Amino acid sequence: MSPAEPLLRIQGLCTRFETDEGEVPAVDGATFDVWAGRTTGLVGESGCGKSLTALSVMRLVPEPGRICAGKLLWHGEDLLAKSAEEMRKLRGDRIAMVFQEPMTSLNPVFTIGDQISEVLRYHRDAGRGDARRRAVDLLAQVGVPDAGRRVDDFPHQLSGGQRQRVMLAMALACDPELLIADExxxxxxxxxxxxxxxxxxxxxxERQLGVLLITHDLGVVAESCDEVVVMYAGRVVEVGSAAELFSTPAHPYTAALLRSVPGRERGRGPLEVIPGAVPNLSRLPPGCRFRARCDRAISVCETVDPPLEPKRAGHLAACHAPVIPP
Amino acid sequence: MTSEAPLIEVSDLTVSYPVRRGVLSRAVERLKAVDGVTFSVRRGETLGLVGESGCGKSTLGRAVLRLVEPDRGSIRFDGRELVGLAAGAMRALRRRMQLIFQDPYGSLDPRMTVAEIVGEPLAVHGLGRRSERNRRVEALLAQMGIERDALRRYPHEFSGGQRQRIGIARALAVRPDFVVADEPLSALDVSIQAQIVNLLADLQRGLGLTFLFIAHDLRVIEHVSTEVAVMYLGRIVERAPTATLFSRPHHPYTQALLASAPATDPRHRRVRAPLGGEPPSALDPPPGCPFHPRCPQAFDRCRLERPALASVGAQHLSACFLAPPGTA
Incomplete structure (x- = not known):
């Protein structure tokens, strides 16, 4: 039932940071799609570039970072060509975002009702009374009990779970098409x-939302994603449906990541381990970035960085020696 | 190997903190972080302690080492009572009981080199001459898989996983018998977690260590523990050998926790009714069973009376009025 065109098409996105150690390619050629009515999981370990990819889509890359190449096609229009004013109108209206730490994303000196109302007043020109009524309604929709009273609470009066519900209410205030949820x-x-x-x-x-769900937790992906995008050291290394990626991962990194989660097989034997650590992004080796930790590496991996290409129908991987399904 | 007397025996341990409330912060109340906890761990085994944030598991871990003073109760370590033990005698015993921290960033002094960090406990306890200590530090770091040239470097030069290895080396430098590991994996990436789990398992086998392993991740707890204790609002609500707890959980809270663990495969997604509500505040514990406001099976008695931890099967304790399986 998905539409023919993706909601968001990320093509060759590069986001770099200028540091004392030189240019750091934190996101390097990321390419994938996000569809309406589906959840795309963006997974990887800390520093792989997943959060920065999301911030790039919002055009909120912190200094000294900058987007230096690529296209972000939103309904076919490049977000990178939009003015700051046009982006402000899109953010919080058509594209909304929620973050990991609801306490630091909420303003501690305003009530939650004020903060939800502000979104409606800015984007929808809603009157004070109307915005407040909508805020109560939204809080009830996201399951905040006794919404009519809680609307006047300050963020510190709520538990972590309730704050995250408030963040969702705020994100959904203008009925966005895309929700980016970062951990x-x-x-x-x-x-x-x-x-x-x-x-x-x-x-x-209910809303046919497109969701881009960023997480390090493979359990969360298994539980809630339709498509999965795996990132490693700034690169997208695998894209596929959740069912296929979990049953027959093509990239050795994805396969090893899945094996290293305790509890997949019962018993107390040693866990599968990915040896070594993620390479330093400012001193990347030539060839494939995962090569030094890979149990399938061949000689070509030392010299040629593998492109992301189809390995099976609808399943892409950036690997010279992909895992062959059993 | 399991017939030995317990290395650590805790009974009726209670820890509370003063909390100021009211307009002028005058009203002082006691928040019971740990409330009448009893357990023991046999030599060479691991007790996994699991629960949600604020349930008191970290306070319990610190109280067992007497890093926070208990209000009452008893802690026996290798047959000796720790509660009320004089500072000097406690210091001598402390060499045998160590702590591994959650945060490999905040728990290492940024101004000390790795050699100084790992060697410090040896110096504090006056173990060995300088040259002997240096050899011990080198050997320990080699055992942890840290290269030799790391000795003169500073914590910020290492990744999270390497820092956790340095923290483990520091804890093991003085050859402890008992180690409290407080969420040692939760700040680490998945692929690094597996490395640390395996390292701790190797060390336990090689050195005969006894662990109190605190975590919120059930998959990790199931993997590392011989026995598991589940905490809710300062109390242990269920305790059982690992296989029993995971295959036949008795307490409705344990059942809910197990049901909350995400699937490991998208083909096995479960349709489920999540547990409603959130853990209550320890300052305002509900009357009766502390879990009853969230419990799908609560009945009248649960609202009035608090269930004690009682046997529901072989080595299986649960604090719940519901009948043990097979007896109803």
Whole structure:
């Protein structure tokens, strides 16, 4: 039932940081699509560039970073060609974002009602009373109990889970088409994490939202994503459907990551380990960035950085020696 | 190997903190972070302690080492009572009990070299001459998989996983018998977590270490523990050997925690009704069973009376009025 065109088409996105050690290619040629009514998981370990990819889409890359190449096609129009004013109109309206730490993204000196209302007043020119009524309604929709009273609470009066619900209410205020959620459940407890993931799934179904879900947790991906994009050291290394990626990963990094999660096989034997650590982005070796940690590396991996290309139908990987399905 | 007497025996341990409330912060109340906890760990085994944030698991871990003073209760380490032990005697025993921290960034002094960090506990406890200490530090770091040239470098030059290895080397420098590991993996990436889990398992086998392993991640707990204790609002609500707890959880909270663990495969997604609500504040614990406001199976008695931790099977304790399986 998906439409023929993706909501967002990221093509060859490069975001670099100018540092004392030279240029750091934090996002290097990222290419993937996000569809309406589907959840795309963007996974990888810390420093792989996943959060920066999201900030690039919002055109909110912090200094001294800058987007230096690529296209961000939103309904076919390049976001990189838009003026600052046009971006401000899109952000919070058509494209919304929620972050990992709801406490640092909420303003501590305004009530949550004021903060949700502000979105509606800015983007929808809503009157004070109308905006407040909508805020109560939104809080009820995201499952904040007793919304009529909680609307006057300050952020510190709420628990972590409730704050994340408030962030979602604010993000959904203008009925966006795309929601970018950066580690939305990482700071939450297990029983509360499930509540937020279920809420996200319900909102997406009801509103046909496109969701870009950024996480380091493969469990969260297995639980809630339709498509998965795996990043490693600034590169997209694998793209595929969640079902296929978990059952037959093509990139050795994805395969090793899946094997290293405890609990996939019962027992207390040693866990599978990816040896070594992620390379320093300012001193990248030639060839494939994962080569030094890879158990399938061949000689070509030392010299040629593998391009992201189809390995099976609808399943892309950047690897010279992909894992062959059993 | 498991028939030995416990290395550590904790009974009725209670720890509270003063909390100021009211307009002028005059009203002082006590927040019970740990409330009447009893457990023991046998030599060479691992007790996994699991629970959500604020349940008191970290306070319990520190209280067992007497890094925070308990209000009451008893901690016996290798047959000796620690509560009320004089400072000098405690210091001598402390060499045998060490702590591994969650945050490999905040727990290493940024102005000290790796050699100084790992060697410091040896110096504090006056173990060996300088040259012997240096040899011990080198050997330890080699055991942790840290290169030799790391000795003169500073913590900021290392990745999170390497820093955690340095923290582990520091804890093990004085050859402890008992180690409290407080969320040692949660600041690390998945691929690095597996390295540290394996390292700790090797060290336990090689050195006969006894662990109290604190974590919120059930998959990690299941992998490393011999026995598991589940905490909720300052109390242990269920305790059982690992296989029993994961295959036949008795307490509705344990059942909810297990059901909350994400799937490891998108083909096995479960449709589920998540547990409602959130853990209550320890300052305003609900009457009766502290879990009853969230419990899908609560009945009248649960609202009035607090269930004690009682046997529901072989080596299996649960603080719940529901009948053990097979007896109803």
């Amino acid at each position: 939305p459940t990482t700071a939450l407890d297990a029983t509360v994490q499930v509540q937020i993931l279920e809420l996200l799934a319900r909102l997406q179904r």
